[in-house]
Amino acid sequence: MTADLSRGAVVSAFLRSFLIQGSWNYHTMLGSGFAFSMLPGLRQLYGSEPAALDASLQRHLEHFNAHPYLAGVALGAALKLEAEGADAETVRRFKLAVRGPLGSLGDALVWAAWLPGVSVLALALYWMGLPGWWAAVLFLGIYNVGHIALRLWGFRVGLTEGRTVGRKLEQANLTGWTERLKAGLALLLGLLVGAVLAGDGGLVASGALWTAAAIAAFLAGLLVGHHAWRPAAATVVAVIGILAAYGMLG
Amino acid sequence: MEIVQLSLLGGLLALDGTSVGQFMFSRPLVAGGLVGWLLGDPASGVAVGAVLELYLLVSFPTGGSRFPEGATATVVAVAASAVTDATGALPLAVAVGLVWGQLAGASVTYMRRLNSRLAPEPGRGHPGPRGIWVPHLRAVLVDFLRGTVVTFLGVLVGRAIVSGMHGPWALSPSDSVGLLLVGGAASVGILLRDVGGFRRRKTLFAAGLALGILGVRFL
Numbered sequence: 509m510t511a512d513l514s515r516g517a518v519v520s521a522f523l524r525s526f527l528i529q530g531s532w533n534y535h536t537m538l539g540s541g542f543a544f545s546m547l548p549g550l551r552q553l554y555g556s557e558p559a560a561l562d563a564s565l566q567r568h569l570e571h572f573n574a575h576p577y578l579a580g581v582a583l584g585a586a587l588k589l590e591a592e593g594a595d596a597e598t599v600r601r602f603k604l605a606v607r608g609p610l611g612s613l614g615d616a617l618v619w620a621a622w623l624p625g626v627s628v629l630a631l632a633l634y635w636m637g638l639p640g641w642w643a644a645v646l647f648l649g650i651y652n653v654g655h656i657a658l659r660l661w662g663f664r665v666g667l668t669e670g671r672t673v674g675r676k677l678e679q680a681n682l683t684g685w686t687e688r689l690k691a692g693l694a695l696l697l698g699l700l701v702g703a704v705l706a707g708d709g710g711l712v713a714s715g716a717l718w719t720a721a722a723i724a725a726f727l728a729g730l731l732v733g734h735h736a737w738r739p740a741a742a743t744v745v746a747v748i749g750i751l752a753a754y755g756m757l758g
Numbered sequence: 759m760e761i762v763q764l765s766l767l768g769g770l771l772a773l774d775g776t777s778v779g780q781f782m783f784s785r786p787l788v789a790g791g792l793v794g795w796l797l798g799d800p801a802s803g804v805a806v807g808a809v810l811e812l813y814l815l816v817s818f819p820t821g822g823s824r825f826p827e828g829a830t831a832t833v834v835a836v837a838a839s840a841v842t843d844a845t846g847a848l849p850l851a852v853a854v855g856l857v858w859g860q861l862a863g864a865s866v867t868y869m870r871r872l873n874s875r876l877a878p879e880p881g882r883g884h885p886g887p888r889g890i891w892v893p894h895l896r897a898v899l900v901d902f903l904r905g906t907v908v909t910f911l912g913v914l915v916g917r918a919i920v921s922g923m924h925g926p927w928a929l930s931p932s933d934s935v936g937l938l939l940v941g942g943a944a945s946v947g948i949l950l951r952d953v954g955g956f957r958r959r960k961t962l963f964a965a966g967l968a969l970g971i972l973g974v975r976f977l
Contacts, residue, residue, distance in 0.1 A: 529777055529780075530895070530898040531877050531898070534870055535877065539877070541894060544890055565885055565889075566880055571880075627815055631787065631811055635974070636974050637977055640800065640804025641801070641804060643787060644787050644790075647787055648782065651781075651782050690953040690954060691953075695963070697953070697963060698964060698969070699967070700946065702966065706970070708974075709931075714939070715936060718933065718939065719936075722936075722942075722943035726943040726947040729947025730955070730956055733952070737948060740940070740941045743941070749853065751928050752850055752923040752927075755846065755923070756925050
């Protein structure tokens with residue numbers, strides 16, 4: 509535990525970090541959420557000095573952005589810096605230095621690998637015949653073990669390492685974890701495709717036309733990436749609309 | 759009364775999407791089960807949620823990007839599909855959900871612009887602790903209200919569309935599922951590209967494919 513910060517203030521800051529995106533905006537992004545999460549610690553450190561408290565709130569209101577699960581790294585480290593009496597410029601520079609890496613590392617690890625990986629696993633098991641509510645519970649359970657562990661680890665590392673947290677992040681090799689998860693996701697995507705093709709009520713059961721159309725959509729996604737999503741979804745929505753209108757007129 | 763419950767659930771799930779926690783109750787697979795449970799048929803809710811999950815596999819709340827709101831889309835789709843047992847209800851409900859997800863995503867963008875005006879401005883005045891937590895929690899409340907209202911309107915519109923258009927449907931149930939899976943297949947292709955592409959991941963993908971086919975046969 510960092511000197512001058514009680515366990516209560518630290519726990520409160522950690523719990524508040526679950527709401528850090530509550531007032532996300534295009535101007536300061538996570539800025540006001542960061543100040544909101546820092547509040548219990550700052551109150552304890554500067555509670556008897558209104559001017560110092562106000563100044564510390566002002567510097568933590570400033571523009572900040574990071575992946576929400578890894579924002580705790582910066583939050584913990586900023587609490588430690590404040591508790592150590594670091595000057596405003598040091599705190600500002602530290603936050604400026606970590607916000608980019610914490611955003612890109614988190615996006616790659618969580619949004620691009622962990623979340624789709626657990627989603628695809630649950631969907632594949634569902635298409636293989638696992639009862640739907642089991643698939644949903646399994647998804648929530650597995651996903652949140654990783655989610656909470658990452659948040660706890662990040663906040664703890666920030667709080668113990670302070671301004672040298674970068675070294676710890678490097679040692680943790682989050683990029684390596686992302687790469688391994690992506691490899692696993694490729695396997696799981698194959699699993700999902702196999703299950704959707706061969707499962708009860710799957711594509712093969714739907715007939716050659718839909719299988720061929722799905723393969724074409726899959727290849728479009730593979731070739732042009734995210735640009736394929738909207739046209740594919742819009743085409744399906746349009747076909748459904750035309751069929752419904754045809755049914756009404758018929 | 760049911761529409762009020764659905765709308766409040768939509769508001770809570772919208773909060774989980776970005777503002778509070780991000781425990782992923784808001785993912786379509788889970789949200790579908792919750793809405794289905796509320797309507798007395800969790801299995802049908804998960805079935806609709808699973809289709810939408812397939813579509814939204816590549817939709818994540820990354821930074822300031824605009825994304826379809828999966829939670830709202832799912833509440834609307836499940837509520838709309840429950841209107842009737844007709845074959846056309848599922849595809850129509852999914853289509854309505856996909857469109858409503860886009861509109862709900864746009865409402866998130868507007869809310870974030872509003873937050874820019876309501877959030878305390880750094881370097882101006884003396885906000886004090888109250889000037890920090892009040893606007894922050896007010897923004898959370900605004901997000902909840904936004905999700906509730908967007909869901910309420912979506913359920914009204916979705917149910918009206920499905921009950922008005924589900925008449926004679928040209929496709930069999932299996933063809934309807936086939937049509938829905940076509941759009942989901944694009945998401946799978948996109949995701950495979952994102953994790954390194956087919957050429958780089960072909961061995962793992964092929965191994966998974968074989969396991970998937972065998973899994974269906976033997977499980």
